[in-house]
Amino acid sequence: MAIPADAHAYLCGPPAFMDTLGGHLRAQGLKPERIHTEVFSALPALNPGITATPAVRPHQPARPVATGPVATGPLVTFARSGITTPWSPDRASLLDLAEACDVPTRWSCRTGVCHTCVTPVVSGDITYTAQPLEPPEAGTVLICCSRPAGEVVLDL
Secondary structure (H helix, E strand, O other), X not given: OXXXXXXXXXXEEOHHHHHHHHHHHHHOOOOHHHEXXXXXXXXXXXXXXXXXXXXXXXXXXXXXXXXOOOXXXXXXXXXXXXXXXXXXXXXXXXHHHHHHOOOOOEXXXXXXXXXXXXXXXXXXXXXXXXXXXXXXOOOEEEHHHEEEEEEEEEOO
């Protein structure tokens, strides 16, 4: 059965799915302007920069930030990355710890765009180093300006 020339196709899914199905629909004669798409997938890490850098596997931080005797804080777990590491009170934020572990994150706050670093909290509590003007939704945290208030598990 042929696709009617006046049909509209609405595709929602991961990019590979939409590319494949969209190509099939175009091959069947459906005009590209009649194919509407919406990406539905996990977002890749977003770290603004000038040059691309090779991906590094998440790992334990190289060493604590502090010099001399280090008092460790609660455990921080990056669930998707499989990393659990003690919090160092010398770290500025959970984002700093994630970066020290090469955990893929999304952020652009350092370039003036807020709320890109919103991350789901699987369990535990956080505290903000500076109260955000616009707090994120319940169950999420701005990792750029927060620290663990106890053991915490983040969806990173």
